[in-house]
Amino acid sequence: MKKKLGSYAGKILWIDLTNQKWHTEEVTEEIAKKWLGGSGFAAYYVSKLVPADADPLGPENILGFFTGPLTGTPVPSSGRHTIAGKSPLTGIWGEASVGGNWGKSLKGAGYDALILTGEAAEPVYIWINEDQVEIRSAADLWGIDTYEIEKKIQDLTHPKAQISCIGPAGEKMSKISGIFTDGYEGRTAARCGLGAVAGAKKVKAIAVYGKIPIHYEDKETLLNSIKEATPAIREKAKGSTDFGTAGLVIPCQKIGDFPVKNWTEGSWEEGAMKISGIALRDKYLTGRFHCSSCAIGCGRKIAITEGKYKGLHGAGPEYETLGLFGGSCLIDDLEVICYGNELCNRYGVDTIEVGNLIAFSMEAYEKGVITKEDTGGRDILWGDKDIFIELVKEIGEVKGFGAILSQGFPGVIEKYGEAAKNISMISKGLSFPAHEPRASNSLAVAYATANRGACHCESFSYKFEANLVSPEMGIDKVTDRFAQQGKGVLAAKTQDLMVIFDSVAMCKFTMFGGVVTPTVVAKWLTLATGLDWSVEDLIQCGERIFNAKRLYNVQCGINRENDTLPDRILKDPRGSGGAAENLPPLEVMLDEYYDYRGWDELGIPQRQKIEELGL
């Protein structure tokens, strides 16, 4: 008799857009044990299905939506899923994790994953209501923003359907566009330009609804364990509940872990106070958003009730947006940042890319890399709020100078050459999130080696240089953030750890309080799925999945030459702030990293490692 897989739905839904057909495929125990789910399933299917030389915007690419075995369960903060394909922005592995409620609904409809192949001839939206799957015309929906589309599609499908969609930027295949869920809550799979993949496939949205109950191996024990852990998770994450990720603005600025003036300066104390999570709470907060089963509620519900932006309401800016719109562009006005954030959400673009691209433009204009001929006759000056908003709109609408920026840094560098490259803060084509690698040596090596390009979420290694340990991963003590030795190993271990969370799919914020450890995850996973999971199994899965993505990137031409950071980070100390003089010794740390990973000196996984991981 076939073994049931507990909280896995047990099926993957495949939709062939070219031929307007769909079918399902069973999730086997072998696949589940080897690849976990979420990010792990993404690694397996993208590597298997998408040729390394495929055009990311062509029919050969897939767009996959992958829940984890814990998505949709009462496990705290498990309302996440991963969206993946080959990235049109970077030309390599592309992945973005997102919260909200859509993943739970896909699981409720009876599927662990949805994989879109081919491309539609005309704009469509997909309606999944358990075993009824329809591909419908979206001719009347094309052009509608990500906030307004939710209600329109719910009117056409089911009032409780969850909607995953692209905005106008994704329709125009902006390479910095993302995939959005939860309407006004603006939950975003922002990175890697996956909105453009949906746009190329002409898929405006995917509506899902279902009430198929999840099966648990041992529900009573699981619920008791969750009940026991939840108060501690809430208590440890109280700061996130009160201030959201915006609560990081003040401490990150203080320790030099904050972008200032396109990453040229190290301190912005007065500005940080004006745009902090406390200022956001005191002036604009009206409530909080929770992803499904979330014990924290870090999402900010804001409203502006007077002034130029009166009437704005919805999702407030996250730390990343505050850092890159605020510190990097020198915009010290919270209302301007909130409005810019809302525009990005509605157009459906990644605020990290937008913030970096506008900061780049301000520096490029100052240095003569771009001129009024490029900018439509305008001065692009640091901290200019009106220009900032104009550029956000142009990027979202893919027009004027914004049309160039909307293709991301690789496109900008192609147009403006070496001088532009020198002030582009990217790794592998993906721009930096709002954490400074000069403030954390482990983060420098983590950015350089992250599979999707510069990414803090693939490691969160800097947390282990502040106040976090993970004995199961062999990280027994907090280490000096400016030390060199051990940082390659720390980056690799934390990358493997984060893959576990992205695969089961749980929010990493539950881990930062030290309550949800790999031991706890293994226990909950075993109780939910009925498959035996040890901590060692999970760690090996994490390593396997990370390496599988690396192998895909190697096929795309990635090697040590690409595992690097801009000269600004490696050669220019900022001279001020909490990490004024540190420069990360990247090459030495890379040697340690490769050695620990079992990769050769060019960063290629060696045969022994590949065989050991069953790849």
Next chain:
Amino acid sequence: MKISVKLFPPLKFEDGTQKKSLEVKEDTDVCDLLALLEYQCILDPYGKDALLILIDGKMAQHSTVLMDAQTVEVLLFVAGG
């Protein structure tokens, strides 16, 4: 010995101020200081583990021993990022 303590928002002393000079015993470490501060300022409800401690601008751990005339800065370091 005497040290300076600076709290960053939302943390503050009970009298609403954010900077104080404190007299502490020799060999006081960060953990001892935080225990002392619990009675003098608003650290709750965030808890000691959620705090980032800087001594003269450098990150410190709970076991770090304080020296005379040092400045200790205390910040809430929320989960997330």
